[in-house]
Amino acid sequence: MSHVMNTYSRLPVAFVRGEGAWLWDREGKRYLDGLAGIAVNTLGHAHPRFTAALTAQIGKLIHCSNVYQVNEQELLANKLSLLTSMQEVFFCNSGCEANEAAIKLARMYGHKQEIESPAIIVMEKAFHGRTLATLSATGNRKVQAGFEPLVSGFVRVPYNDLEAIRLVAQNNRNVVAVLVEPIQGEGGIRTLDIEYLQQLRKVCDEQNWLLMLDEVQCGIGRTGKWFAYQHSGIMPDVMTLAKGLGSGVPIGACLTAGSAAGTFQPGNHGSTFGGNPLACTAGLATLNIIEHDKLMAHAEVLGRFIREGLIAALQGVNGVKDIRGQGLMIGIELDKPCGELVKMALAKGLLVNVTADSVIRLLPPLVMTQDEAKQLLDILCPLIKEFLQA
Ligand SMILES: Cc1ncc(COP(=O)(O)O)c(C=O)c1O
Numbered sequence: 354m355s356h357v358m359n360t361y362s363r364l365p366v367a368f369v370r371g372e373g374a375w376l377w378d379r380e381g382k383r384y385l386d387g388l389a390g391i392a393v394n395t396l397g398h399a400h401p402r403f404t405a406a407l408t409a410q411i412g413k414l415i416h417c418s419n420v421y422q423v424n425e426q427e428l429l430a431n432k433l434s435l436l437t438s439m440q441e442v443f444f445c446n447s448g449c450e451a452n453e454a455a456i457k458l459a460r461m462y463g464h465k466q467e468i469e470s471p472a473i474i475v476m477e478k479a480f481h482g483r484t485l486a487t488l489s490a491t492g493n494r495k496v497q498a499g500f501e502p503l504v505s506g507f508v509r510v511p512y513n514d515l516e517a518i519r520l521v522a523q524n525n526r527n528v529v530a531v532l533v534e535p536i537q538g539e540g541g542i543r544t545l546d547i548e549y550l551q552q553l554r555k556v557c558d559e560q561n562w563l564l565m566l567d568e569v570q571c572g573i574g575r576t577g578k579w580f581a582y583q584h585s586g587i588m589p590d591v592m593t594l595a596k597g598l599g600s601g602v603p604i605g606a607c608l609t610a611g612s613a614a615g616t617f618q619p620g621n622h623g624s625t626f627g628g629n630p631l632a633c634t635a636g637l638a639t640l641n642i643i644e645h646d647k648l649m650a651h652a653e654v655l656g657r658f659i660r661e662g663l664i665a666a667l668q669g670v671n672g673v674k675d676i677r678g679q680g681l682m683i684g685i686e687l688d689k690p691c692g693e694l695v696k697m698a699l700a701k702g703l704l705v706n707v708t709a710d711s712v713i714r715l716l717p718p719l720v721m722t723q724d725e726a727k728q729l730l731d732i733l734c735p736l737i738k739e740f741l742q743a
Contacts, residue, residue, distance in 0.1 A: 364699055371398025374721040376704070387698075387705045387729050389718040392538065392570045392682070395597040395639055395648075397718035403600055406638035407631065416629040425633035432640055436579045439592065439610040443617065444628025448569035448595035449482025451605035454622055455532065455565050455591050456486050458609065460506070462563060462616050463529035471529040473565075474521055476512045478540035478709070481532065481567055490532060493539070512537065513545055515552050522560050530563035530591070535581035538570035538716075541709030542677055542684025547585040554587040563613050565591035569605075573597035574643045574719055576680035577653030584679070602635035604628075648719040649680075656680040659715065659726050666734035672741035674711075683715040684708075685737065694740050703732045713737070 368376045368384075374397050376384045389395070396403050410425070417423060430442040443454050456473060463471025473490070480496070481487040488496050489504035497503060508525060510517035512533075521528060531553065537543045557564040566589040571581040575597060582589055590613040595605035605627075609616065626632070643649060660676060663685060667673045675686040690710045698705050706714045717729070 364696065366699060373397045373400075374718050374725050382702065384699070384702045384704050385725060385729055385732070386721075387703055387715050387717050387733075389597075389716050390601065391706065392575060392596045392716040393599075394601050394718050395573055395575075396600045396642055397720040400600070400642065400720065402642055403635075403638050406634055407602070410631055410634040413630075415631045416626070418625070419623065419628065423628055423630060423633070425630040425637065426628040429628075429633040429636045429640075432637060433594075433606065433608060436640070437592065437608060437610075438588065439608040440614040441609045443607045443609075443622060444633065445595075445605040445607070445624045446603045446626050446632070447482070447605045448567075448593065449484045449487045449605075450624065450627075451569060451593035451595050451607045452481045452487045452490065452532070452567060453484055454607035455530075455567075455593050456490065457622060458591060458607070458613060458616050459530035459532075459563055459565065461621065462613060463527075465616070466529070466561070468527055468529060470506065470527050472506045472508050472525060472527040474518065474528055474531040474533075474562075475507045475509055476533050476537070476540075477509060478512060478537055478543070479532075479534060479567075480537070480539035481534075481569075512540070512543060513549050515549055515556075518553060518556055522556060528560070528562055530565050531557060532565045532567060534567045534569075534571065535585075536571040536576065536679060536682055538682070538714070539708050541686065541712040542682060542714060544677070544679060550582065550585040551587055557590070561612075563590040565589065565593070565613075567593050569593055569595045570716075571679075571682055573639070574649040574652055574680075575682050575716070577649055577656065579649065581679070598639060599632055599635035600639045602632050604632040604636050606636075643719065646720075652680040652719050655717075655721060655723060655726055656683065658723060659683055659717075659730065662727070662730040663734065666730065667737060670738060670741065673737070678715075681715070681717050681719060681721075685713040685715075687711045687713070687737070687741065691740060694736060697736050697740065698733065701732050701736065703729060705733065 479492040481490040486504045
């Protein structure tokens with residue numbers, strides 16, 4: 354009997370090693386990784402230069418408290434600032450912590466403007482994490498049920514609906530920020546229109562609201578640019594990162610710019626592990642390898658290859674509603690719940706995921722090759738057809 358707490362319904366497989374886009378289980382069976390630990394293993398598994406960078410750092414210094422200067426943290430903050438033109442970075446250990454930092458920051462920003470009960474606009478079908486504040490911001494009752502009372506101070510609107518935002522602006526003087534994923538991951542690979550994001554930026558400027566983008570899943574090169582918002586030419590005031598930033602080493606980050614910068618002062622927020630030398634080395638190595646190996650351009654090209662392959666094989670097939678996404682963040686929506694497909698794919702040696710009940714989600718590592726992507730399509734497309742015909 355396992356003593357691991359029963360918080361996941363786990364698939365009957367345990368991996369013991371990986372290489373590139375491949376994983377091996379305890380029995381020696383090989384699997385093609387179309388999920389990358391849910392957008393975490395940016396560089397795939399056991400990347401030689403990543404491993405070397407981590408190994409060298411472990412031999413020097415793993416952790417030191419944030420009461421001291423942390424060299425690697427400064428290097429990673431500088432690098433992130435260079436890639437975004439944002440000003441400050443707070444480091445933590447996960448996506449929900451990065452969003453907690455953003456939520457706290459928005460509240461403090463509001464209080465500084467003498468708004469006593471600051472509120473944050475959040476979206477339907479959003480996912481921001483499992484802590485109390487972030488599950489309250491999340492737009493999924495399954496995540497919230499049983500944990501009431503929820504944290505107050507969130508106003509929910511439909512995704513991609515500018516009129517709804519304008520209506521809140523007219524009626525609610527407590528709003529201080531909007532928190533939104535440029536591409537909803539858990540919500541089913543749904544992308545904000547570029548025009549919406551540009552208009553949202555304008556509304557935020559007019560209303561003095563912070564535009565806070567959750568790029569925990571869609572950031573770090575996955576969509577073909579460093580960050581998904583960069584497809585729209587706007588700048589956020591706050592951006593949260595985690596998942597792919599450390600290629601598997603836990604790290605989260607909350608970045609600020611413009612009027613959000615300078616909100617936190619010593620004593621306002623903190624984290625024991627946040628931004629330790631090992632995690633920041635992982636972040637720096639990830640960004641440097643993405644840059645050096647031109648993995649963003651690769652993500653764009655490979656993403657298009659996979660989407661085109663899916664369209665060629667599945668468009669018009671009865672039961673396939675939509676094939677969508679950007680770069681290596683891809684969703685195939687069916688007209689019925691399809692969780693079963695995850696097990697069918699596993700049996701054929703392919704790792705995929707299903708989210709929002711009926712959306713097959715692909716989040717391959719950025720190092721996947723075109724030949725491997727072809728193998729992915731060759732396994733997945735017939736399986737989807739088989740599933741729909743059953
Ligand atoms: C967009 C987004 N935000 C936040 C989170 C929470 O991240 P974590 O599980 O690291 O707390 C996730 C996780 O799936 C996510 O997709």
